[in-house]
Amino acid sequence: MRFRNHLLKPIIQNNPISVQILGLCSALAVTQSLLPALVMSIAVICVLAFSNVVISLLRHIMPSSIRLILEMTIIASAVIVVDEVIKTFAPEMSQILSVFVALIVTNCIILGRAESFASIHGPLASLLDGIGNGIGYSLLLIFVATVREIFGRGTLLGEVVLLPLSSGGWYLENKFMALPASAFFILGICTWIIKSYLNKTKINQRQD
Amino acid sequence: MIDSSDIIFKAVFTENLALVFLLGMCTYLAVSKNVKTALGLGLAVILVQTITVPINHLIYQHLLRQGALAWAGYPELDLSYLKLISFIGVIAALVQTTEMVMERFFPYLFKSLGIFLPLLTVNCAILGGSLFMVQRNYYFAESVAYGFGVGLGWALAIVIFAAIRERLQESAIPEGLQGLGLAFIVTGLLSLGFNGLSGLEF
Numbered sequence: 001m002r003f004r005n006h007l008l009k010p011i012i013q014n015n016p017i018s019v020q021i022l023g024l025c026s027a028l029a030v031t032q033s034l035l036p037a038l039v040m041s042i043a044v045i046c047v048l049a050f051s052n053v054v055i056s057l058l059r060h061i062m063p064s065s066i067r068l069i070l071e072m073t074i075i076a077s078a079v080i081v082v083d084e085v086i087k088t089f090a091p092e093m094s095q096i097l098s099v100f101v102a103l104i105v106t107n108c109i110i111l112g113r114a115e116s117f118a119s120i121h122g123p124l125a126s127l128l129d130g131i132g133n134g135i136g137y138s139l140l141l142i143f144v145a146t147v148r149e150i151f152g153r154g155t156l157l158g159e160v161v162l163l164p165l166s167s168g169g170w171y172l173e174n175k176f177m178a179l180p181a182s183a184f185f186i187l188g189i190c191t192w193i194i195k196s197y198l199n200k201t202k203i204n205q206r207q208d
Numbered sequence: 209m210i211d212s213s214d215i216i217f218k219a220v221f222t223e224n225l226a227l228v229f230l231l232g233m234c235t236y237l238a239v240s241k242n243v244k245t246a247l248g249l250g251l252a253v254i255l256v257q258t259i260t261v262p263i264n265h266l267i268y269q270h271l272l273r274q275g276a277l278a279w280a281g282y283p284e285l286d287l288s289y290l291k292l293i294s295f296i297g298v299i300a301a302l303v304q305t306t307e308m309v310m311e312r313f314f315p316y317l318f319k320s321l322g323i324f325l326p327l328l329t330v331n332c333a334i335l336g337g338s339l340f341m342v343q344r345n346y347y348f349a350e351s352v353a354y355g356f357g358v359g360l361g362w363a364l365a366i367v368i369f370a371a372i373r374e375r376l377q378e379s380a381i382p383e384g385l386q387g388l389g390l391a392f393i394v395t396g397l398l399s400l401g402f403n404g405l406s407g408l409e410f
Contacts, residue, residue: 022234023234024230024233024234024237025230025231025232025233025234025332028230028233029230065304066304068300068303068304068326068329069297069300069301069304072296072297072300072329073293073296073297076292076293076296077293079292080289080292080293084289099336099339102292102339103332103335103336103339105292105296105335106296106329106331106332106334106335106336107332108234108235108331111326111329112234115326179400179403180230180399181396181397181399181400181403182396183396184392184393184395184396184399185392185393185396187392188385188389188390188391188392188393188396189389191384191385191388191389191392192382192384192385192389193384195383195384195385195386195387195388195389196383196384199383199384
């Protein structure tokens, strides 16, 4: 039961992006279309699960005065491996994502979970927490990317959904959705919905 | 001289890391509830950027770049894939030092920054500054100016944002939108504004 909570809580209730405010930069930068967002999500889940487990295993022997450097080294090694894997198996994707795979190192979800969870819990709980937070992050990323791709270009995963004017259709692409600022508005509205939902369930629980 | 003031101007306004490249957002949104804390964090970012960008410049140009190790007899060695881990090492070491100094001399500031001071290590604005410095091939003096400029730009953005948020506390906002939701939307508007500066030349 307790372990299930570690996995499920971060998905909506304690979502890393909308509730904990962690890991925003990449959420804004790679969400112009869906495919890069998917690749990014998988990369983040892998790195997060790996780093959480390793840091939790080492938590008793890491001296606290140099823990930051040690944690960053573990995370950076995982990211370099993921980066090289993407470069080898999907070189085109790696060009689209450019520096943002490298910037997973500085994605604060990863250090944030390491500091606040993995350094005080066992390896199994940390693994589940890592996967749960990764999924919570991915859900929001995929949602934002879907909205931006459909309304910005009229396509989804490269397939035409709304036939754009430029190729003889009826849909005028919304250029605003191509600007990074649009992700803020979508995220803002997402947060609004999630928070209203959470408040409502809280009130219901009290009445019960 | 004109070169470096040009670089600073660009880094502060037209290529602001926070509002144009959207880097360092987590700290930006979380530590902007009041102007005083935001200002403290902004100063810490300026300090860390001004020191790390030039240090990383030296490391990259003299140890990691392809052909950089010619003086040691390895003219073909290309260690640039190690840049990520060495930049992060420098940043983490410097942040931890700043943390210790602050705890000793500015305990009030240290307490109010909380977990976000160690999280400066993973502030993408700081790593991003170093990565852009590599990408643009600056000289050493230019990298000092650039480090200072991006730090200043980031500090400016967070102070403006904190001031707006302080004002917003007194307005009536729909319940679910309070706090983070509105913060996203305000940042979106600010970011649109800074995008409008992009045509400016010094």
